[in-house]
């Protein structure tokens with residue numbers, strides 16, 4: 510159990526899926542960890558994520574491979590932590606309509622198959638046998654099945670990872686915003702809190718969409734943008750949905766509440782500028798209408814929640830993970846697809862913080878790549 514009198518080896522700032530994964534991996538390796546979280550663990554982007562575990566549109570190939578390894582890391586984590594992790598298997602289904610989108614899907618599936626990704630074309634009939642209430646247009650002959658995809662109940666996973674870290678001695682402090690990192694030469698030598706400083710030999714910054722602002726005073730370039738997205742939750746449908754589905758104009762999956770979780774890329778655009786004064790449930794209405802077109806039980810549900818989440822979006826779209834340039838004892842992890850990647854990044858970064866050689870898997874994703882731009 511946590512013992513606040515023991516000096517920590519590593520301080521982790523931020524307890525979303527990334528920080529919680531780093532904390533668990535470090536604690537599992539025997540490090541004494543303190544986690545400093547401004548609000549409630551999991552209440553940042555990780556609590557407002559579609560949380561589809563996949564590597565379907567992750568380009569180029571090295572980024573695809575990182576995400577595929579991220580999916581595999583959850584299978585291992587689930588065998589360590591059991592059902593409390595909130596890891597859901599079942600694969601995902603996708604179909605396209607229209608010549609251009611169908612061609613794009615065919616090319617993508619061929620590319621993914623050539624890389625060994627778990628993807629196959631299946632007949633409309635078989636897809637309907639998997640999810641009987643789906644309304645797949647008769648003009649669609651084939652549907653794509655990605656059998657290794659899944660989804661994560663991310664807030665539950667954060668709780669589970671932190672509980673497992675605590676059981677190994679981690680000190681997890683909620684409502685503890687870090688005001689600043691104090692730098693002396695090439696080291697962070699103190700972490701400023703509202704009620705005094707904390708010191709730790711190593712620091713890992715996992716603050717998601719707050720990364721750029723948080724690190725700006727250290728005079729280092731870590732360009733992470735903020736990209737909002739809207740998701741809506743429905744009441745419980747009369748027949749459940751079993752897996753993630755991507756149909757034209759809408760994506761949906763089972764929500765942990767028993768309802769459906771709905772999203773659409775073009776509806777994200779409505780909330781992106783942050784200017785709209787329209788209530789979110791109103792903005793989300795088209796999602797419900799579109800869901801009803803592809804999943805019959807969605808015609809009889811209502812929207813019970815609509816949430817905006819802010820994606821941490823590195824300037825080139827790809828993961829940033831590694832030592833902060835100019836500092837010998839501080840690391841940063843900031844990424845889109847952070848749910849898919851959390852378990853893997855936690856493990857790889859924990860190894861490096863504890864002195865193992867730099868991971869070749871992270872070579873293309875180092876923060877230093879932005880320094881010369």
Ligand SMILES: Cc1cc2nc3c(=O)[nH]c(=O)nc-3n(C[C@H](O)[C@H](O)[C@H](O)COP(=O)(O)OP(=O)(O)OC[C@H]3O[C@@H](n4cnc5c(N)ncnc54)[C@H](O)[C@@H]3O)c2cc1C
Pocket residue numbers: 522523524525526527528545546547548549550551552553554555556557558559560561562563685686687688715716717718719723736737738739740817818819820821842843844845846847848849850
């Ligand atoms: C609409 C939407 C859909 C998405 N869909 C997917 C998907 O299908 N699959 C996928 O893999 N990813 C998806 N993502 C992306 C994914 O959710 C994020 O990449 C991931 O949640 C980021 O996790 P994080 O731990 O880095 O950040 P967060 O979850 O935001 O955690 C950062 C934490 O740091 C804390 N913090 C911030 N500043 C401080 C401070 N100064 N002191 C202490 N604590 C601080 C915050 O309170 C927060 O709890 C989606 C995101 C959105 C918004």
